[in-house]
Amino acid sequence: MTRIHIPPIKCQGIKSKLVPWIRDIVQWNDRGRWIEPFVGSGVVGFNIAPHHALFCDSNPHIIAFYAALNTGELTPGQVKTYLVSEGKKLAHYGKAYYYEVRERFNTTYQPLDFLVLNRSCFNGVIRFNSQGKFNVPFGHKVERFSKAYITKIVNQVEVVYKQAQLSQWTFLCQDFRQTLADIHPDDVVYCDPPYAGRHVDYYNGWTESDESALCTLLKQCAGKFLLSTWHHNQYRGNPYITTLWTEFHMFTREHFYHVGAKETNRNPVIEAIITNFIPRQLQATPSEMKYEQLLLLEREMEYAVNVR
Numbered sequence: 001m002t003r004i005h006i007p008p009i010k011c012q013g014i015k016s017k018l019v020p021w022i023r024d025i026v027q028w029n030d031r032g033r034w035i036e037p038f039v040g041s042g043v044v045g046f047n048i049a050p051h052h053a054l055f056c057d058s059n060p061h062i063i064a065f066y067a068a069l070n071t072g073e074l075t076p077g078q079v080k081t082y083l084v085s086e087g088k089k090l091a092h093y094g095k096a097y098y099y100e101v102r103e104r105f106n107t108t109y110q111p112l113d114f115l116v117l118n119r120s121c122f123n124g125v126i127r128f129n130s131q132g133k134f135n136v137p138f139g140h141k142v143e144r145f146s147k148a149y150i151t152k153i154v155n156q157v158e159v160v161y162k163q164a165q166l167s168q169w170t171f172l173c174q175d176f177r178q179t180l181a182d183i184h185p186d187d188v189v190y191c192d193p194p195y196a197g198r199h200v201d202y203y204n205g206w207t208e209s210d211e212s213a214l215c216t217l218l219k220q221c222a223g224k225f226l227l228s229t230w231h232h233n234q235y236r237g238n239p240y241i242t243t244l245w246t247e248f249h250m251f252t253r254e255h256f257y258h259v260g261a262k263e264t265n266r267n268p269v270i271e272a273i274i275t276n277f278i279p280r281q282l283q284a285t286p287s288e289m290k291y292e293q294l295l296l297l298e299r300e301m302e303y304a305v306n307v308r
């Protein structure tokens with residue numbers, strides 16, 4: 001059974017449930033670098049567990065948190081102490097304390113406050129207003145940081161921390177164009193950009209020109225790449241599938257998103273993975289059978305910590 005480690009940071013579009021599928025397509029051999037221009041929560045790369053990796057994102061707060069764990073500047077012990085003390089204050093002062101932390105974060109941008117907000121805000125989303133200020137409301141639970149919940153978060157932190165200490169990982173806050181400017185033949189690039197029109201905020205705009213720039217850069221990619229995108233939902237299809245990505249290989253399957261309170265946000269989306277290579281297991285398979293075979297290859301999985 002495959003174990004999926006859930007990372008300490010939550011974000012919209014988190015791909016926890018797609019990790020086994022991505023891993024089966026990649027067949028990672030640890031020869032080159034694992035590169036993620038849109039790392040988000042990090043769930044994909046952290047579960048691939050590469051020795052060399054470049055993890056990037058345009059959101060400086062995600063990068064600052066993971067970079068601090070990577071350098072050892074922030075340890076699981078410090079995270080625990082902070083969550084215990086902030087949890088007590090939240091339980092004592094209630095909702096008002098959440099807003100105090102939010103205000104403090106929007107002035108000092110401390111990685112530990114980012115974690116506190118991310119794990120106590122409404123629905124665990126990351127959203128910044130047009131001034132770049134975190135603006136997600138309180139998640140309603142003043143007893144949020146129970147002993148069990150703190151242990152769960154600290155365990156999640158510890159997995160990333162230990163892996164980072166044993167590996168050669170780099171975290172950079174930069175635009176995907178910069179990340180994709182220097183890809184080597186042994187590298188594998190996993191791209192998971194925002195889906196146009198969904199979850200737009202200060203760090204998450206996505207336009208047709210972004211998608212087209214991404215396509216141009218991935219066409220020139222010297223290594224292998226995988227792109228996560230959506231194929232269709234019950235209302236419409238992704239127009240870029242037939243206009244931009246036609247020359248690559250594509251695999252699809254259903255994914256159920258759990259972020260967002262509204263029922264409409266919980267509708268299934270047919271996810272697509274677009275690649276510039278044929279997965280090794282399918283190389284000798286007639287093309288019309290490839291998709292079904294890939295589904296059969298997916299292993300039973302177990303989530304190390306609850307998937308929210």
Ligand SMILES: C[S@@+](CC[C@H](N)C(=O)[O-])C[C@H]1O[C@@H](n2cnc3c(N)ncnc32)[C@H](O)[C@@H]1O
Pocket residue numbers: 011012013014015016037038039040041042043044056057058059062174175176177192193194195203204205
């Ligand atoms: C769908 S999320 C990635 C989710 C991630 N794969 C996971 O499973 O957690 C997209 C990420 O792209 C980042 N992003 C948005 N625009 C970007 C850009 N122009 N360059 C780099 N990163 C960007 C966002 O901050 C966000 O973290």
